[in-house]
Amino acid sequence: MSSSPTKAAHEHAVLLNAIAEGxxxxxxxxxxxxxxxxxxxxxxxxxxxxxxxxxxxLAVLRSKRLEGxxxxxxxxxxxxxxxDNGVKLVDPSGEMLDPTWEHHATxxxxxxxxxxxxxxxxxxxxxxxxDLHQPANIVYARDTRPSGPDLIKALEAGLNAFxxxxxxxxxxxxxxPILHYVVKATNDKTGEYGQPTVEGYNQKMAKAFKTLVGNKxxxxxxYVDCANGVGANALADFTxxxxxxxxxxxxxxxxxxxxxxxxxxxxxxxxxKQQFPPSVQAAGFLNKRGTRACSFDGDADRIVYYxxxxxxxxxxxxxxxxxxxxxxxxxxxxxxxxxxxxxEKLYLGVVQTAYANGSSTKYLxxxxxxxxxxxxxxxxxxxxxxxYDIGVYFEANGHxxxxxxxxxxxxxxxxxxxxxxxxxxxxxxxxxxxxxxQAVGDALSDxxxxxxxxxHRGWGAPEWDAGYEDLPNRLVKVEVPDRSIxxxxxxxxxxxxxxxxxxxxxxxxxxxxxxxxxxxPSGTEDCVRVYAEAxxxxxxxxxxxxxxxxxxxxxxxx
Ligand code: NG1
Ligand code: ZN
Numbered sequence: 217m218s219s220s221p222t223k224a225a226h227e228h229a230v231l232l233n234a235i236a237e238g239x240x241x242x243x244x245x246x247x248x249x250x251x252x253x254x255x256x257x258x259x260x261x262x263x264x265x266x267x268x269x270x271x272x273x274l275a276v277l278r279s280k281r282l283e284g285x286x287x288x289x290x291x292x293x294x295x296x297x298x299x300d301n302g303v304k305l306v307d308p309s310g311e312m313l314d315p316t317w318e319h320h321a322t323x324x325x326x327x328x329x330x331x332x333x334x335x336x337x338x339x340x341x342x343x344x345x346x347d348l349h350q351p352a353n354i355v356y357a358r359d360t361r362p363s364g365p366d367l368i369k370a371l372e373a374g375l376n377a378f379x380x381x382x383x384x385x386x387x388x389x390x391x392x393p394i395l396h397y398v399v400k401a402t403n404d405k406t407g408e409y410g411q412p413t414v415e416g417y418n419q420k421m422a423k424a425f426k427t428l429v430g431n432k433x434x435x436x437x438x439y440v441d442c443a444n445g446v447g448a449n450a451l452a453d454f455t456x457x458x459x460x461x462x463x464x465x466x467x468x469x470x471x472x473x474x475x476x477x478x479x480x481x482x483x484x485x486x487x488x489k490q491q492f493p494p495s496v497q498a499a500g501f502l503n504k505r506g507t508r509a510c511s512f513d514g515d516a517d518r519i520v521y522y523x524x525x526x527x528x529x530x531x532x533x534x535x536x537x538x539x540x541x542x543x544x545x546x547x548x549x550x551x552x553x554x555x556x557x558x559x560e561k562l563y564l565g566v567v568q569t570a571y572a573n574g575s576s577t578k579y580l581x582x583x584x585x586x587x588x589x590x591x592x593x594x595x596x597x598x599x600x601x602x603x604y605d606i607g608v609y610f611e612a613n614g615h616x617x618x619x620x621x622x623x624x625x626x627x628x629x630x631x632x633x634x635x636x637x638x639x640x641x642x643x644x645x646x647x648x649x650x651x652x653x654q655a656v657g658d659a660l661s662d663x664x665x666x667x668x669x670x671x672h673r674g675w676g677a678p679e680w681d682a683g684y685e686d687l688p689n690r691l692v693k694v695e696v697p698d699r700s701i702x703x704x705x706x707x708x709x710x711x712x713x714x715x716x717x718x719x720x721x722x723x724x725x726x727x728x729x730x731x732x733x734x735x736x737p738s739g740t741e742d743c744v745r746v747y748a749e750a751x752x753x754x755x756x757x758x759x760x761x762x763x764x765x766x767x768x769x770x771x772x773x774x
Pocket of ligand 2: 294514515
């Protein structure tokens with residue numbers, strides 16, 4: 217841009233003044249150290265206003281650096297309790313923020329004073345080669361947490377410092393995956409991904425779902441635990457668009473009740489406690505054996521299913537691994553039915569983390585479905601899944617999606633069907649690529665994916681569950697004085713440090729049948745996680761206890 221050096225210096229000074237004015241309203245609390253981790257910044261909401269102000273600055277720099285591409289900002293703490301909140305940035309493709317920028321977010325958040333914030337900002341502008349004359353576009357949203365509106369004000373204060381230099385689009389209260397969708401759709405100049413609005417999202421999914429199961433409905437009723445979070449609104453909006461094809465019974469929709477969010481409900485509760493949310497039991501659900509229900513988490517990017525076992529009368533969990541296995545097998549069958557030529561061959565694979573149940577990995581590999589194991593954190597799964605034509609990735613906790621490569625879409629669109637069966641398979645594969653959120657894990661979209669597969673298979677929850685038996689497993693949170701002494705390696709399946717601890721863990725594993733255990737520091741909470749699985753529940757318990765004791769010993773707690 218051709219502004220004279222004096223004019224540019226003046227403009228920069230004006231901008232810094234505006235930033236300083238805003239920053240003074242949102243001083244960084246003393247003695248707090250922030251880290252942009254796997255889920256962005258996440259901590260007590262009361263500690264976050266200064267972070268939101270500074271995240272706005274970084275979002276604008278990133279957008280300007282990318283010549284005005286739209287960047288997303290989501291204010292949420294997902295499955296965490298209500299007093300927490302958080303914020304994360306979404307890149308133009310709808311994916312998580314480029315990891316090389318995470319560090320800049322951390323640096324800005326930790327500037328102790330307004331002066332240091334201004335000088336760090338100026339250094340970043342130079343270092344990242346940002347042309348401040350470029351346009352910037354930011355789209356943002358929040359979940360239903362009561363702390364959300366004030367944090368959004370802090371974010372807006374940061375955006376406003378740039379005056380006309382930034383265009384903003386507030387989606388108000390919506391789910392994390394809808395925000396990701398809107399970012400991706402806004403940046404998609406072909407217009408093929410869909411309208412960049414909440415309505416566009418609902419229409420796109422309703423259309424694909426109708427293509428897949430329109431002639432099979434109405435489907436059996438589904439109970440949906442919305443975790444008293446924003447998923448309740450999204451589900452209501454979506455069902456209004458879809459109509460009667462999938463009759464849903466929404467539960468835990470009290471988004472305005474203080475303290476209700478994620479409390480004794482939601483995907484994380486169900487997965488970690490391995491039990492029904494009490495509210496689902498109270499809804500008379502347990503009288504309806506074999507009926508499936510699912511739980512979203514607080515920002516509706518995770519989903520797990522479950523049901524009551526017919527004869528044993530027990531809770532049965534259908535988690536992210538069960539979803540990945542069923543979906544991979546089904547899409548694999550569709551690829552086979554599509555009868556593509558040798559040149560058009562599509563490669564499907566599954567990406568898991570060390571938390572995937574050993575039985576799920578065994579089930580897939582014994583059926584020649586390639587499985588990649590990566591470190592915890594959506595960005596690792598997402599990138600590994602992009603290496604397949606059709607990459608299915610799910611964390612055991614229910615966060616996941618299925619990515620279709622450009623090559624897969626092009627091949628399917630160009631393929632010549634050899635029979636009505638192959639024509640249908642191609643049509644369904646393309647409809648799945650529309651139904652499934654291509655940016656990020658999405659509870660609503662994944663729910664429809666599961667429902668479509670079940671409808672095609674003619675299965676209920678018990679038939680889905682019958683594929684393999686989960687190994688009993690435990691996940692323990694251990695609070696330690698300093699989690700940084702624990703350093704994981706080998707896709708987090710082993711510990712490199714503290715030296716010697718891994719050998720002790722392996723010794724404990726050998727003492728139980730089919731024992732597997734690993735330890736890693738959490739990226740979202742101040743704790744270390746211990747995972748243990750074994751052939752029996754008793755052995756899984758004992759392995760978890762032994763390894764937990766080893767962790768405490770290594771951190772000097774015993
Ligand atoms: P950490 O706290 O790093 O274990 C948790 C989940 C991840 C992922 C992130 C992001 C487990 C064991 N860990 O990470 O899988 O979802 O939160 O929210 O579920
Ligand atoms: Zn979430």
